[in-house]
Amino acid sequence: TGTIFFKTKLCSRFRAGTCPYITNCNFAHGMEELRKPPPGWEDFVNPPVVADGGGNAAKLRPCKRFFAEGVCPYGERCIFSHEDPAVKPAATTAISNASTAKPLNWKTRLCNKWETTGSCPFGDKCHFAHGIAGKK
Structure with a gap:
């Protein structure tokens, strides 16, 4: 999620005159560099989850990064689904197969x-x- 927030906040170190990153800083060095986050940024920060009755939260939305780039830096820890929404998983699929299954793309x-x-x-x-x- 770091790149989607590139230059969307002011650099506190720059304001103090102590930013070591200078031109390589991910934060804005002044109002002229300040950008708006892209549409849908909220999905990366506050994803919707629902309880399935057993105390587990179900992953409802597909991971935009996984489907756009083919990889997700969060892997199994991602709070979004890496499953193709068009394919319904079979109830008898072994859990071990889920970890080795490759996406359609x-x-x-x-x-x-x-x-x-x-x-x-x-x-x-x-x-x-x-x-x-x-x-x-």
């Missing part, structure tokens, strides 16, 4: 990070292809 597009820098911090776990040969 697995490696169908090239990884932007790999294309621009030649490397990707997610390595083999990246949901995007690293080169044409890795594309499905």
Whole structure:
């Protein structure tokens, strides 16, 4: 969620004259740099959850980042669903299969990070292809 809030708050260190990041700071250094958060930012901060009666909170909304980028930095800890809403899970599906299942769009597009820098911090776990040969 860090990049969606890029320069949406004033840098307290800059105001004090002590920001060590200068031009690389994620916070705004003055009103002219201040930006509005993108539409839907609230979904990243306050997702809706409902109790299923057993005390567990159900993940109701799909993870926008997972479906847009193919990866989610929060993984299993994400409060949004990484399941395709068009596919209803079978009641008999083993829990172990859920952790190894790949999304429908697995490696169908090239990884932007790999294309621009030649490397990707997610390595083999990246949901995007690293080169044409890795594309499905």
